[in-house]
Amino acid sequence: GNSVTQMEGPVTLSEEAFLTINCTYTATGYPSLFWYVQYPGEGLQLLLKATKADDKGSNKGFEATYRKETTSFHLEKGSVQVSDSAVYFCALSDLKGTYKYIFGTGTRLKVLA
Amino acid sequence: SQTIHQWPATLVQPVGSPLSLECTVEGTSNPNLYWYRQAAGRGLQLLFYSVGIGQISSEVPQNLSASRPQDRQFILSSKKLLLSDSGFYLCAWSVPNGYQYFGPGTRLTVL
Numbered sequence: 001g002n003s004v005t006q007m008e009g010p011v012t013l014s015e016e017a018f019l020t021i022n023c024t025y026t027a028t029g030y031p032s033l034f035w036y037v038q039y040p041g042e043g044l045q046l047l048l049k050a051t052k053a054d055d056k057g058s059n060k061g062f063e064a065t066y067r068k069e070t071t072s073f074h075l076e077k078g079s080v081q082v083s084d085s086a087v088y089f090c091a092l093s094d095l096k097g098t099y100k101y102i103f104g105t106g107t108r109l110k111v112l113a
Numbered sequence: 114s115q116t117i118h119q120w121p122a123t124l125v126q127p128v129g130s131p132l133s134l135e136c137t138v139e140g141t142s143n144p145n146l147y148w149y150r151q152a153a154g155r156g157l158q159l160l161f162y163s164v165g166i167g168q169i170s171s172e173v174p175q176n177l178s179a180s181r182p183q184d185r186q187f188i189l190s191s192k193k194l195l196l197s198d199s200g201f202y203l204c205a206w207s208v209p210n211g212y213q214y215f216g217p218g219t220r221l222t223v224l
Contacts, residue, residue, distance in 0.1 A: 103156055
């Protein structure tokens with residue numbers, strides 16, 4: 001079945017450091033891929049998405065490229081801020097029928113000033 | 114624009130007591146609705162989803178049940194809570210493009 005694997009956290013970085021959070025997936029067909037962010041005590045917010053191979057999703061300085069050959073969707077940001085501290089979830093969906101998502105376990109990011 | 118509401122925001126309940134969490138969506142019709150649970154330090158687990166009024170699919174066997182009495186209302190219930198039911202409960206909705214939008218969540222503590 002479909003699955004998503006994220007790197008274990010927590011990830012601790014200094015402000016302005018480069019961020020990579022790895023995400024790989026297993027799926028039949030051609031799923032859409034997402035990154036969601038959860039700030040402390042809040043629900044999840046859609047951060048970015050990509051619906052087909054080689055698509056690059058981007059938002060708020062974050063980027064992720066849909067790599068079908070490596071079945072990956074790694075999240076990157078060139079210069080993190082303290083306000084980026086949150087839990088990041090990678091997810092996939094076939095966007096058909098029930099549109100169920102499969103989520104990764106989440107990666108906690110802590111950015112220090 | 115669409116909005117999703119959940120209440121209560123926090124809840125502390127004794128073991129064996131009943132539970133009712135409510136989720137409502139505004140600004141859209143016939144959405145797909147979802148209940149997730151996030152246990153402490155763990156990822157998201159899909160509990161139930163619904164594609165229409167009265168239609169509920171359960172993803173995992175458990176002590177909980179869900180109902181959809183109206184198009185934009187989704188309720189999560191239990192007759193007798195267990196300690197293991199503690200967690201952060203998230204409701205979400207989606208439309209045909211499939212992107213899911215999440216509510217603010219309910220933090221449930223069972224003592």
